């Protein structure tokens with residue numbers, strides 16, 4: 001059984017540096033729920049990696065295993081060639097997780113100082129506050145922060161020292177647009193300094209813009225692993241848009257080959273006689289368009305384009321949901 005992750009990462013890095021993170025066939029179940037299933041994954045120095053997946057795909061469980069907060073039922077997780085606990089004790093890992101409240105009854109400055117003082121390679125306090133964009137919040141009590149401000153403080157705690165690996169679970173949830181920009185600007189700087197950044201996100205545009213590698217998790221397995229462009233190509237889907245002047249039987253259109261979705265919008269003329277815009281998603285645009293002409297209609301303004309990451313992600317996970325597990329293994 002060979003997964004995409006195995007072939008992609010080992011081929012690309014066989015002769016390169018040692019992995020920063022290594023999951024060797026790791027499984028984790030909670031009772032009857034299998035959250036992580038024989039996950040095989042390697043991350044390398046300087047990579048910025050987005051972990052994507054629908055709700056319940058196993059992203060948080062994967063990050064918890066990576067940070068040694070949970071133990072695998074089978075397989076092994078190593079960071080920098082050692083256990084997660086040792087790597088963390090050596091100050092190599094900074095993490096920003098969704099769960100867990102911030103310590104109460106202290107000021108932001110005091111909390112950040114504590115994290116900095118605990119770090120073997122802590123940065124100057126003012127620098128940490130400025131990088132996280134919380135200089136003006138330094139004297140505020142931690143329990144008086146808004147959700148987005150709390151996120152920025154978590155970010156400061158995760159970057160209080162020189163970490164070689166930064167792990168972020170949905171880091172920008174609750175942040176406004178400008179905080180997000182500041183946040184990702186700071187993360188880019190970390191990556192430019194050769195650090196590995198791994199973040200789980202639901203914002204596909206963030207993965208597209210920020211990550212140089214995107215890992216799609218589904219049912220605790222790696223469904224796709226590559227650049228955002230590779231993921232889009234792997235989804236294989238294209239969007240075809242055209243206008244029709246004549247009324248067209250929707251059933252005929254929905255019978256076109258390789259179709260994965262169809263939308264027909266009336267452009268407003270009376271009694272359905274006006275121009276309609278048809279939007280199709282297809283696994284094979286050439287075959288679909290060929291068959292379209294075979295229906296005897298004359299499409300105007302025909303456009304064929306690639307999918308965005310979001311549509312590719314939906315196409316991949318939907319295809320996986322309709323494919324039996326054994327067939328998926330063979331396909332990969």
Ligand SMILES: Nc1ncnc2c1ncn2[C@@H]1O[C@H](COP(=O)(O)OP(=O)(O)OP(=O)(O)O)[C@@H](O)[C@H]1O
Pocket residue numbers: 030031033034035053054055056057058059060061062
């Ligand atoms: N402590 C737990 N006890 C029982 N089941 C759990 C526990 N934690 C997670 N699960 C289940 O394991 C599966 C994976 O959950 P996980 O939180 O890792 O997914 P996720 O991809 O992070 O989801 P989300 O995007 O919704 O945060 C889900 O089916 C979830 O319900």
